[in-house]
Amino acid sequence: MANQTIFERLDKLDRRIYYWLIVIVIAWPLVSPIGLPITVKPSTRALYDGLTAVQEGDVVLIDIFMSVSTWAECMGGLVVETNTLLDRGARLVYIGDSVDVSRSWDRLNELVPRLGTLEYGTDVVFLGYYTGQDAAASQMAVDMSSIFPADHFGTPIEDLPLMRDANSATDYAMVLFTAEGEVKWIQQWGAPYGVPVAGMGIAMKGSALAPYLASGDIFGLAVGVRGAAELEKLAGMPAAATTTMDAISSTHLLFVILIVLANLPIIFNKIKGGS
Amino acid sequence: MSFVKSTAFKYIPILIFAIIIADYFFAIASLGSIAEVLRQFAVVISNIALGLGVISLLRIHGRNVQRRLEGRWLYSIVTIITFVTVFILGTINANGAQYTWAFNHVYTTLQQTMYASTGFFIVVTIITFVTVFILGTINANGAQYTWAFNHVYTTLQQTMYASTGFFIVSSAYRAFRARNIDAALLLIAGCIVVFTNAPIGEVIWSGFPVIGDWLLGPGQLPGYRVLMLIAGFGTIVYAYRVITGNERGFFGGGE
Numbered sequence: 001m002a003n004q005t006i007f008e009r010l011d012k013l014d015r016r017i018y019y020w021l022i023v024i025v026i027a028w029p030l031v032s033p034i035g036l037p038i039t040v041k042p043s044t045r046a047l048y049d050g051l052t053a054v055q056e057g058d059v060v061l062i063d064i065f066m067s068v069s070t071w072a073e074c075m076g077g078l079v080v081e082t083n084t085l086l087d088r089g090a091r092l093v094y095i096g097d098s099v100d101v102s103r104s105w106d107r108l109n110e111l112v113p114r115l116g117t118l119e120y121g122t123d124v125v126f127l128g129y130y131t132g133q134d135a136a137a138s139q140m141a142v143d144m145s146s147i148f149p150a151d152h153f154g155t156p157i158e159d160l161p162l163m164r165d166a167n168s169a170t171d172y173a174m175v176l177f178t179a180e181g182e183v184k185w186i187q188q189w190g191a192p193y194g195v196p197v198a199g200m201g202i203a204m205k206g207s208a209l210a211p212y213l214a215s216g217d218i219f220g221l222a223v224g225v226r227g228a229a230e231l232e233k234l235a236g237m238p239a240a241a242t243t244t245m246d247a248i249s250s251t252h253l254l255f256v257i258l259i260v261l262a263n264l265p266i267i268f269n270k271i272k273g274g275s
Numbered sequence: 276m277s278f279v280k281s282t283a284f285k286y287i288p289i290l291i292f293a294i295i296i297a298d299y300f301f302a303i304a305s306l307g308s309i310a311e312v313l314r315q316f317a318v319v320i321s322n323i324a325l326g327l328g329v330i331s332l333l334r335i336h337g338r339n340v341q342r343r344l345e346g347r348w349l350y351s352i353v354t355i356i357t358f359v360t361v362f363i364l365g366t367i368n369a370n371g372a373q374y375t376w377a378f379n380h381v382y383t384t385l386q387q388t389m390y391a392s393t394g395f396f397i398v399v400t401i402i403t404f405v406t407v408f409i410l411g412t413i414n415a416n417g418a419q420y421t422w423a424f425n426h427v428y429t430t431l432q433q434t435m436y437a438s439t440g441f442f443i444v445s446s447a448y449r450a451f452r453a454r455n456i457d458a459a460l461l462l463i464a465g466c467i468v469v470f471t472n473a474p475i476g477e478v479i480w481s482g483f484p485v486i487g488d489w490l491l492g493p494g495q496l497p498g499y500r501v502l503m504l505i506a507g508f509g510t511i512v513y514a515y516r517v518i519t520g521n522e523r524g525f526f527g528g529g530e
Binding site for chain 1: 299302307311314315317318321322325428429432433435436437440441444445447448449451452453454462465466469470472473474475476477478484488491492495496499500503
């Protein structure tokens with residue numbers, strides 16, 4: 001150990017050291033925010049512009065694919081989407097193919113208190129959990145009531161005035177996906193019925209969603225916490241995602257520094273003429 | 276049986292394929308209602324698949340317990356007991372129409388139970404289980420179950436997801452080594468994308484987001500499109516094989 005060079009020590013660095021470093025660089029900006037500027041990407045702006053183009057009375061379907069584990073990435077964006085659409089007077093139908101969608105619905109109601117002041121069944125509906133992926137989305141496009149005979153709370157769908165106006169794809173102004181699950185909406189609602197599709201992806205979905213964005217299959221996209229923070233900036237309602245961005249910056253910087261450090265032994269070895 | 280296997284199983288998928296494809300691409304009105312029924316079948320079948328998953332879960336963990344498989348059987352007991360407990364607690368509050376009941380309470384509870392069981396494995400299994408079990412049995416009218424779901428399950432899920440960040444950094448430190456030109460290029464591209472997503476990248480150098488956006492856009496689109504096209508062509512070939520009766524893998528067996 002005593003004879004080891006600094007590079008050899010770096011090569012065998014105890015992982016607990018950088019685990020603690022991560023904890024510190026996450027906690028520090030949360031306690032003492034830096035406030036680095038956030039530039040809005042064109043795809044996020046396109047999503048926001050689409051939301052603000054919704055007309056009063058339009059019905060929007062929001063698919064909450066995210067589980068509680070992805071709240072940190074997507075909940076901020078969902079809050080902005082909901083607030084923006086409500087500002088426009090849109091009527092909202094929420095569904096979700098994540099088993100804990102009811103928890104996400106509860107959390108959304110905590111973060112957007114005015115959802116609770118709306119007339120349930122007329123302005124907003126929570127249909128709850130569904131399964132079946134593409135087959136379900138395809139069937140919803142022709143008859144929502146066949147997939148959801150009742151909403152999440154057990155109210156028969158025919159007793160919900162909003163659902164009388166929104167029983168098939170052509171009744172909807174747009175579909176918004178959350179976290180994942182975009183392909184079924186593109187294939188089953190966007191392509192056959194021309195319903196505009198957009199939404200938010202978790203960070204690792206950014207590159208996978210890029211082809212759909214480039215081809216116009218989705219008209220807008222916010223990716224990860226960054227996308228949520230951009231939406232918060234556009235809507236003028238900074239919240240959790242904006243606060244988190246400083247921690248994202250510090251951890252990403254640490255990430256790159258660690259990669260550089262990890263590569264120093266290889267570079268050093270090459271300089272010395274090693275293989 | 277041989278007729279069913281050789282003829283019916285061959286032509287039924289062909290017929291279903293033809294109806295669904297014709298309905299999607301040509302919107303033939305007379306086929307619409309048939310396609311609708313078939314799609315509902317698909318949804319129902321996907322529900323049944325969950326039941327099979329539960330049977331599989333109970334079989335695997337039941338076998339672990341029966342054989343006292345070292346290092347596993349205690350966890351399997353926890354899984355089975357958790358399953359039964361959460362299943363019972365979740366089904367006590369049944370209300371509404373039968374379908375709503377089955378869908379909202381049985382199916383959802385089963386799914387939640389499966390997910391929660393996974394969480395129990397990963398975190399301190401026994402402590403979590405005992406906590407949820409005791410809280411659930413003190414009052415089975417639903418409040419405790421809801422509490423456990425809201426406060427235990429949610430926390431576990433978020434912890435699991437957050438802890439991946441540590442593993443990513445750890446694996447990056449140990450694996451992201453520029454041992455050759457290809458790896459070096461990948462590393463550089465990765466670091467640029469990292470700085471593109473973090474506001475600090477733009478502060479360090481305004482060129483990071485420009486290059487990063489190019490990498491995420493035109494830089495990677497051709498490759499991703501090729502992958503998607505290959506998958507699409509593969510699906511078409513698979514569909515053709517099903518329609519012509521040459522694809523029999525889903526019948527099971529080796530015939």
